[in-house]
Amino acid sequence: MFDFLAKTGRRAAPRRRTSAALLAGAAAAALLATPLSAQTLKVVMHSSLRVLDPIITTAYMSRNHGYMVFDTLFALNSDYEIKPQMAEGYEISEDQLTWTITLRDGLVFHDGAPVTAEDAVASLKRWGERDGMGQKLMEAVSEMVAVDDKTFEIRLTEPYGLVLDSIAKPSSNVPFIMPKRLAEVPSTEPIPEQIGSGPFVFVQDEFQPGVQTVYEKFADYVPREEEPSWASGGKVAKVDRVEWIVMSDAQTAMNAMMSGEIDYWEQVPLDLLPVLEQVPEVKVDVLNKMGLVTIGRFNFLNPPFDDLKVRQAAMMAMNQDDVLAALIGNPDYYTACGAMFLCDTPLESDAGAGPVLEKDDLDAAKALLEESSYDGSPIVIMHPTDVGTLNTQPVVAAQAFRDIGFNVDLQAMDWQTLVGRRASQAPLSDGGWNMFFTNWVGADVFNPIVNNMVNGKGKDGGWFGWPDMPEAEELRTAYAKAGSVEEQAEIAEKLQAFAYENAMYIPLGQYTTPTAWSGKLDGVLGGPAPFFWNISKSE
Numbered sequence: 001m002f003d004f005l006a007k008t009g010r011r012a013a014p015r016r017r018t019s020a021a022l023l024a025g026a027a028a029a030a031l032l033a034t035p036l037s038a039q040t041l042k043v044v045m046h047s048s049l050r051v052l053d054p055i056i057t058t059a060y061m062s063r064n065h066g067y068m069v070f071d072t073l074f075a076l077n078s079d080y081e082i083k084p085q086m087a088e089g090y091e092i093s094e095d096q097l098t099w100t101i102t103l104r105d106g107l108v109f110h111d112g113a114p115v116t117a118e119d120a121v122a123s124l125k126r127w128g129e130r131d132g133m134g135q136k137l138m139e140a141v142s143e144m145v146a147v148d149d150k151t152f153e154i155r156l157t158e159p160y161g162l163v164l165d166s167i168a169k170p171s172s173n174v175p176f177i178m179p180k181r182l183a184e185v186p187s188t189e190p191i192p193e194q195i196g197s198g199p200f201v202f203v204q205d206e207f208q209p210g211v212q213t214v215y216e217k218f219a220d221y222v223p224r225e226e227e228p229s230w231a232s233g234g235k236v237a238k239v240d241r242v243e244w245i246v247m248s249d250a251q252t253a254m255n256a257m258m259s260g261e262i263d264y265w266e267q268v269p270l271d272l273l274p275v276l277e278q279v280p281e282v283k284v285d286v287l288n289k290m291g292l293v294t295i296g297r298f299n300f301l302n303p304p305f306d307d308l309k310v311r312q313a314a315m316m317a318m319n320q321d322d323v324l325a326a327l328i329g330n331p332d333y334y335t336a337c338g339a340m341f342l343c344d345t346p347l348e349s350d351a352g353a354g355p356v357l358e359k360d361d362l363d364a365a366k367a368l369l370e371e372s373s374y375d376g377s378p379i380v381i382m383h384p385t386d387v388g389t390l391n392t393q394p395v396v397a398a399q400a401f402r403d404i405g406f407n408v409d410l411q412a413m414d415w416q417t418l419v420g421r422r423a424s425q426a427p428l429s430d431g432g433w434n435m436f437f438t439n440w441v442g443a444d445v446f447n448p449i450v451n452n453m454v455n456g457k458g459k460d461g462g463w464f465g466w467p468d469m470p471e472a473e474e475l476r477t478a479y480a481k482a483g484s485v486e487e488q489a490e491i492a493e494k495l496q497a498f499a500y501e502n503a504m505y506i507p508l509g510q511y512t513t514p515t516a517w518s519g520k521l522d523g524v525l526g527g528p529a530p531f532f533w534n535i536s537k538s539e
Contacts, residue, residue, distance in 0.1 A: 039240035041521075041535060043264040044253045047387050048246045049213045050416035052202075053190040055130050058172035058452065058463070059419045060441075060529070067231065067529055068215050068242070069110075070176035070196035073101065073120060074168035076443075077229035078526065082168045085224065085232060086115065086177060086197070088150075096159040103150045106222035109179055109197045117146035122183035124154075124167065124175060129187040131173035132455045132463060136480050137166040162449065162480055169450065170231055171443045171528045199223070199237040199533045209416070213244040215532075228534045230527040238523065238536040248386050257282060257516055263537065265516040266530055269388055270330060273514060281519045286512045287526040290442030293342070294327065294393060295453060296506035299434050300467045301425055304379065309372035311503035314435075315355045316365035317400040320509040327392040327511070334511040340454065340496045342446050343510060346485055349493040352500025356507055365404040378409035379434040382421065386414045393437035393508065422464045436464075437508075443528040447488070448479045448495050453505040467504050 045064065051057045054066030075085040084090075088104040107115035121144045128134035128141075140160040146152045154163060167175050182191040194202040200215035207213055223234035245262060247253040250269045256262045258279055268276060268284065276282050296318070298305035305311050320336040328334040337343040338353025350357070379401070383394040398408045413421070418436060426432040445451045454476065455461075458468030475495040482488040499505070517524055523534040 039537075041239045041242045041264065041532060041537060042262045043242060043244050043532070044247045044256070044262050044266065045244050045530070046267045046389070047415045048210045049244065050209045051190070051419055052194055054176055055127055055173055055187060056190055057419055057423070058444075059416075060172065061416075062419075063172045063174055064529055065194075065202075065213070066174055066176045066196075067198070067531060068200040069194050069198050069202050070174075070178060071107075071198045071235070072168070072175060072231065073177060074164055075230065075232035076168055076170045077232040079229075082164050083226070083232040086120075090164075097156045099154040099156070099163055100147070101152055101154070104224075107197055108220050110195050110201050110218060111179075112220075113179065114149070115177065115197050116149045116180075117152035119180045119183065120177050121146055121152050122180040123177045126183045126185075126187050127173060127175040129461075131169070131175070132452045133162075133166050133169055133449045134173070134175065135455075135457065135461055136449050136476060137163065139477070140480075160480065166449075169443075171441050197221070199235040200242060210414075211246055215242045216240060223533075228523075228525060228531075230525065231529070231531065235533040237533050239532075242532050250388065257518075260518065260520075263518045263521055264524075264530075264535075267389065267513045268516045270328060270333060276516050282516050283519055283521075283524075284514050284516045287515045287524070287530070288441060288512065288528055289526065290446075290528055291510050291512040292389075292439045292441050293337070293445055293510050294323065294389070294437065294439045294508045296393065296397060296435060296437050296508060297453065297465045298503065298505070299432070299465050301459070302427055302432050302434055304372070304374040304377070305434055307373045308502060309368050310374050312355075313365045313369040313372065313374075313404060314397075314401060314406070315500075315503050315506050316361060316368065317404045318356065318397060318506060318508070319359060320356050320507075321359075322400070323393055323396050323508045324511065326396050327389065334509055337510045338507060340445065340499060340507055341448065341451060341492055342442055345446060346489055347447060347492045349489075349496055351493045351497040353496075353507070355500065362404055369405050374406070376407050378407045380409045380411055380428055380432070382418045382433050382436040383410050383412045384415040384418050385412050389439055389513065390415060390437060397435070397437070425459060425466065441528045442510075448476045448492055454495055454499050456504075465505070467502070469498075469502060469504070472498060472502075472504070 047061050049061045049065055051062045054062045072085050073087045074082050077083055088102045091100045128138040140156050142155045142157045144154050179195055185191050199218055199221045201218045203214040203216055217237040217240050223236045226233040228234050253265055254272050257265050276284050298311055300306055324334040338350045338357045339348040341347035381394050384390045398410045401408050422436055424432055448454055452463035454472055455463050456467055456469030456472030459466045479488055479491045520538045522536050525531045525534055
């Protein structure tokens with residue numbers, strides 16, 4: 001069901017980041033702290049890392065960290081095929097109600113303990129409490145039990161065709177496997193240790209939030225024999241050490257890339273791309289061919305966006321062309337798309353998408369806002385200023401909202417602060433919020449089960465913003481049980497129309513971002529997340 005997701009080369013890039021002298025100085029110090037060598041990979045990621053638990057948040061830096069430290073039972077390859085990873089294999093009972101999964105030999109955690117079936121069961125349970133696709137799977141699960149040290153069963157109440165698709169989910173939230181003692185930490189609380197069984201070990205003593213994150217090769221990791229492809233296959237760590245260096249200023253990062261001080265730059269701003277493309281020692285390409293979508297999300301718990309008319313007015317005030325032109329600039333690198341489950345797929349539909357695709361009808365938006373309960377109170381829009389692909393959308397939205405009569409409080413912060421704050425369900429008076437913007441890779445939105453923004457579970461199980469919409473959940477369940485692609489497409493279209501009508505979120509278009517890396521590197525992998533195994537570095 002993933003084979004339709006391959007994308008062609010539309011590329012895009014973030015805007016330039018605002019320089020921050022303090023962080024730039026810290027980054028420079030971090031570069032000098034460890035000598036550059038063939039065994040050390042120095043990387044500039046799109047943001048700093050603060051939230052280490054990849055299950056309690058969907059933030060991509062936490063997901064990226066998860067792929068370094070943890071491993072998964074199954075994984076997708078570049079052909080969108082599901083392959084065993086930690087699993088040796090699986091069997092399905094004749095009545096399709098029992099899935100038996102066996103772990104492969106040689107799996108150990110970073111603390112030396114063997115990986116057991118109980119660890120896998122506990123990890124899937126914790127993930128299933130937080131992730132939208134996991135939640136749907138758990139609705140069909142009667143119990144998960146360890147049969148012996150290497151074998152466990154997923155027992156269903158009824159046949160469910162998305163079992164492997166769910167536990168091979170490639171992006172946020174990824175069903176990473178961790179020790180049982182960590183997986184038993186409530187899914188609302190961060191785990192106290194970063195102990196996984198993945199190819200790299202997190203170096204706690206060298207972790208400096210806002211400055212650097214350090215990983216070292218896990219000597220006891222036993223990779224699969226297959227060639228690596230996306231998150232599947234042999235995860236061979238070919239460098240001894242990986243350092244994520246924070247450089248919030250794009251010019252600083254480009255200079256470091258050109259001088260060889262860093263080896264890999266995850267997101268290159270489009271205005272700097274022509275310079276890097278002229279440097280023979282630097283390679284530039286789009287590694288995530290699926291691309292990304294950018295979206296706006298309301299908080300349904302706090303006024304005024306608890307009022308449908310207010311949400312609809314806000315949606316009508318915006319259109320994708322305005323956002324994409326400001327964010328990306330070059331139309332060769334983006335496309336307007338009203339399909340909530342991606343354009344150029346069997347689930348593509350324009351049902352209900354008029355408000356984001358058509359040019360602004362400000363008079364109609366103003367009239368709708370005047371009919372609503374909105375009383376002129378400031379709406380708090382969180383504005384991350386340190387991530388190039390996230391600092392433009394709030395500014396465009398603030399102006400569009402002011403044009404129709406909103407009083408906007410645009411609050412600047414770094415992305416990791418936003419990631420923490422958006423989890424708060426508190427009222428504005430206690431540090432709450434009204435709206436934020438984020439981006440998703442295509443793998444996180446391509447159908448109604450993985451797309452967290454159409455989750456209607458409300459405060460108890462929904463994604464940040466927490467719409468309580470049982471009808472959306474009924475449609476998502478129907479999609480999961482559908483017997484054909486045609487039936488899935490029909491249900492997805494109904495759900496999309498419902499989501500637009502109820503303004504569950506604002507889809508703002510699709511784009512791609514280029515990555516740059518040193519010509520000294522071999523084995524750089526593509527995929528929906530940056531992967532650092534298989535990369536070797538020559539002198």
